[in-house]
Amino acid sequence: MEQWLEWARGPVFRACFAIMLLGLARAVVLNTASVVSLIYDSRKKGRAVSWGPVVTATLQWMFPVKKGFQARAVFSFTSMLFHVSIILTPIFLGAHILLWERGLGIRWPALGSVAADYLTLLAILTGAALLAQRAGASASRAISRPQDYFLPLLIIAPFVSGYLAMHPNLNPFGYNGTMFVHVMAGNLIFLLIPFTKMSHVALFPGTQLISDLGWNLKMGGGQQVAIALGKENEPI
């Protein structure tokens, strides 16, 4: 099992992390290119981009203290806590920082073990609560895809396994097996980030802007559509 664990931590992790970085880079580069092109086009024809509302909305959603309570407050609050815990815990966990230091020689301040424990439990509880709220509300059920149920489960998997690995007295399974699940679940998350809604980890800052730029309508575009469809001489 130890060899399997090394395999998961080594080549599999590197491959998954590289796919995530490349996938996100592709999405960011392509979408940024589109955004820049639309901004340029807007400026060229003198259409004002609503920078004020766009930046305000982006920041309001990045730190949704106010926005988060305007609609479905309980769900939104749960989601906010979920995001805080799943972002902070893996990045600032001492054991993870140690791995980065071993691999790349870089380190940064770590969370205390008690704080990390509480944040881990928070991630598990809020993830489960999000899932329950999704399954329990008919409106949410109606618009949910399989990935909307699968991803929260996948995301809390490394938190559950990580917590058990760090608390042997609570863990009914062996350490190496638990860690293998922990690492592989994390790897799968990295792998899926560019191909699922989790891509918002990189695309989120551009979402409000793209919605504004979408109303940058193309001068003469309608006539071009008519020509393409052979309707340019058709009466209405």
Add this chain to the structure above:
Amino acid sequence: MKADQKLSYQVEPFRTEDRPRRYLEAFAAILKHSNYGPVLDFYTRVAAKCSRCTAACQVYQASGDPRDIPCHRSELLLRVYRRYFTLAGELKARLYDPFVLSDEYIDEMAEEYWRCTACKRCKSTCPMGIDHAMITHLARWILAEIDIVPKAMLVSVREQLEGKTKNTSAIPAIAMKDTCEFLSEEIEEEYPGAGVKFPMDVEGAEYVFFPAVSDYLMEAETLMGNAAMLHVTHTSWTIGTTNFDGINYGLFYSDRMWERIIKAQVAEIKRLRGRKMLIGECGHATRAAVEGMQNFIPPEDRVPVVHIMQLAYEKFLSGELRLRKNAIKERTTYHDPCNIVRKGWIIEQPRTILRHICEDFVEMTPRGMDNYCCGGGGGTVSLDEIHDFRMAIAGKTKAEQLRRTGAYYVVTPCANCKKQTDEIIAAHGLNMQKVGLHDLVLKAIEFEPTGSGGG
């Protein structure tokens, strides 16, 4: 050729053969000649399906029907985009995704996208900023290119662009002139010596006036108030007799028509050598003109677009428009039309005037940028055949809002909102009266100089 009986709104007969292929061709052509592609690409990647939009949409709140959830509706189009216009969709289709665009699916889109009032209220509750109204707008354009468009929209636009009268209500210019002369006489009868006129085809005027043309038929008080305000403030303005309709239904269903209509309106301003475009009390006409001017008119031909409430507000602040304080005794409330409020364009201007002229002005809750749509937005108010839907579902929240104010007057400065509000008042048995801002301005206006400033 046959009209599809499955739809809840009337359509002219359209070709039914090979619709999925023609739909995809239209979609592809629009993606190629518009800027919607990058937006759809973003949306398909990040849509979180959090269902927060359910708390914002008055249609879903009233119907409880999952098909009215904004995110559900948008997914109809995003699914087609993902399947046919992305590499991932192509791969998934080869591996496991059985989705194929069918006639039934097109019918479903044709129905659902005309149950949205395109009010944009849901956008502010979406963490990903998804503009479901934009998706509705695009989806309707694609449908229109395969000739699925409500007959009421189509017939109006046809008359406006290719008919004899060049306006959506098919009012001949001579009839419009007669109406204006009659309205001048009405004002004179009510306010002797006022001398209010409706100037026609005056070359070089500062403002060329484009109210919603339906005002000439149904909103005489608003038009009289418009003319009186412009008269007492010595504003240089005119009505063009070859194009006097501010309505632009292109905003509701087709960028192609939107561009043609705004170009025709600007051509009229150029013919008269006017300097600014003055829009009457109409929300969609204002947005269609402001955004249409920026998008479809070359910079050298553009003119500033001014909403008549903005102008009245400026004239009031400058003291040129003198209004009697507390002239309106009845309790009055104000409805924010979505197309002028959602981006924060016009919120306080009419309220400043109303607080001055109304003894008992009350707000509805929520108000301003968070206000609920009247339930007739996005062109749905023009579809008489969905009256029951507009009253029982789309307009239910607005009816409750209105009732809670206890107001006698509800000021609704928009032609679409006016029609819908009138119908809501009747259908829900509300004891109130719908008016335009200028209906009340007319009651409060001081025609004789008194030396007291308004602002």
